[in-house]
Amino acid sequence: MARRYDHTRDEIRQMAITAGTLLIETSGFAKFSARRVAKEIGYSVGTLYNVFENYDELILRINAQTLTEIIEKMQKVLLHAQSPQKMLAQVSDLYINFAIDHFNRWSCLYEYRSVHQKVLPDWYLIKVNQLFKIIESILMMGLCKKQENAEQSAKVIWASVHGICQLSLSGRIDIVGRAADKINMLVGNFVDHYTAGLAQNA
Amino acid sequence: MARRYDHTRDEIRQMAITAGTLLIETSGFAKFSARRVAKEIGYSVGTLYNVFENYDELILRINAQTLTEIIEKMQKVLLHAQSPQKMLAQVSDLYINFAIDHFNRWSCLYEYRSVHQKVLPDWYLIKVNQLFKIIESILMMGLCKKQENAEQSAKVIWASVHGICQLSLSGRIDIVGRAADKINMLVGNFVDHYTAGLAQNA
DNA sequence: TTTTTTAATTGAACACTGTTCAATTGTATG
DNA sequence: CATACAATTGAACAGTGTTCAATTAAAAAA
Structure with a gap:
């Protein structure tokens, strides 16, 4: 699908940060991955990379x-x-x-x-x-x-x-x-x- | 080849630690990998895993x-x-x-x-x-x-x-x-x- | 010397990683 | 209804740690 407009760019970002935070909290950084976060929020890895510059930014946003x-x-x-x-x-x-x-x-x-x-x-x-x-x-x-x-x-x-x-x-x-x-x-x-x-x- | 006896177990360990140390010193931890260390000392990855318990031990030995x-x-x-x-x-x-x-x-x-x-x-x-x-x-x-x-x-x-x-x-x-x-x-x-x-x- | 045994060594295979980007697809406009 | 647009996808790539059956060189036995 495309342009689902289910969520805005910023909403997806926030969803990823929230899901990522929970993932790290419960399973630790070792089990953390971009694919896991994507699956958790119901989007693909590609979408995550549209919304975040890269893996580093995702982590830094969670850390922030x-x-x-x-x-x-x-x-x-x-x-x-x-x-x-x-x-x-x-x-x-x-x-x-x-x-x-x-x-x-x-x-x-x-x-x-x-x-x-x-x-x-x-x-x-x-x-x-x-x-x-x-x-x-x-x-x-x-x-x-x-x-x-x-x-x-x-x-x-x-x-x-x-x-x-x-x-x-x-x-x-x-x-x-x-x-x-x-x-x-x-x-x-x-x-x-x-x-x-x-x-x-x- | 097998049982080359070019080096003892301990010699291979020391070679790996030395090579690993140099690799981290020059290229940083991000570029460090078991395969790289293996190539550096002229052995395969398998040999590295015969001589070290796992990746963690190799790094800890370098750190030590x-x-x-x-x-x-x-x-x-x-x-x-x-x-x-x-x-x-x-x-x-x-x-x-x-x-x-x-x-x-x-x-x-x-x-x-x-x-x-x-x-x-x-x-x-x-x-x-x-x-x-x-x-x-x-x-x-x-x-x-x-x-x-x-x-x-x-x-x-x-x-x-x-x-x-x-x-x-x-x-x-x-x-x-x-x-x-x-x-x-x-x-x-x-x-x-x-x-x-x-x-x-x- | 030849055969057998033994163990050191290998590297392909597995399941994973971050990252990219052509192809796809739902939405909006002409 | 056709066209344009852009959000979304997921296969592909090069890499990771780790395993383990197969290979091979050396030692022991015949």
Whole structure:
């Protein structure tokens, strides 16, 4: 068939992203493929390639949605102000628990390295930056005075929390007991000492 | 042909690891394949699968050698004692520069997620732990008194340095200027504040 | 020396992958 | 009703990891 007008271009895109998200969530990235997504939404592979530039874009769009979910959760923490240290702990805790609860999707954020583009597209980097901005705004609530310091520390904090999360969940840091507890302990150790150092410097 | 005895099982393994390492180093993981490695060492794919359990093992063996190289470089830092802070900075600097100079091999350490085994094999984890032990021993030179504190902080420090390195080199932290300088600045920020917090606590 | 046994080595075959693009087909216009 | 148009298809291509019957060179036995 052709020009079915059952769905617009954008609708098909959204259907693919939704179906792909579900596929990764349940079966993991290893079982993910363009053909599978196509079958899931009732279109052929060809249609998928009309609507997405390539495989990379499909994955990045799925990842962008995952990021959006994480960011939305984290932004809620900003609503009721507390000490910066407590807010950092809360935000980290959210990230860790998302990574555990949606392990497959979270893995996909970092697992796939594009073959075509060496650099991440702007629309994706905007999402990433939103995450850093959240940390930045928390730091400006007392831990940092200059904006440039907050920017740098936000990068350091986020990279550290992510690093602890990644090495833990990929089994490179031996964690005995409940994963969430153990990772939280390491992140707690980091936040405590790092913010203590920050406060001392300010 | 059969039973050529040109090379022993172990020799073929080593040839494959060496050839695979070179292939990843020069062309990146995307262009890497079992068939390519086989052709490179003058054997068929079948032989590769006689000598390695599967594709995963081949990659992990290559990764283990990459880790060995990194560890050997880092162990040299331990030879001339200095302040723990300076030694941590040196060790981090080594890691960052290895990641930049051998980007493809370094990426491969974290890029590939095994389809077969969920858990990394013991012989690989031993290598990973050697890295943590180096940090631990540095921490025990004054920054930590109890072994258990050193163990936990070593994990935090290593995960943080790695996280900064990964997010930077994957283009998720915008780094203007020379990559090595910018990453070093972030790692410096981390080491300074974290160790200040540690020292304060001790 | 010749035959038999043994095991190292091969490569075609299988089911899959991302990607392309001529052919098809449902819709809208002249 | 014929024509033009574009959305949709799926076979085709070159590649992947993996398997395993068939081949073949070396060692052992006759």
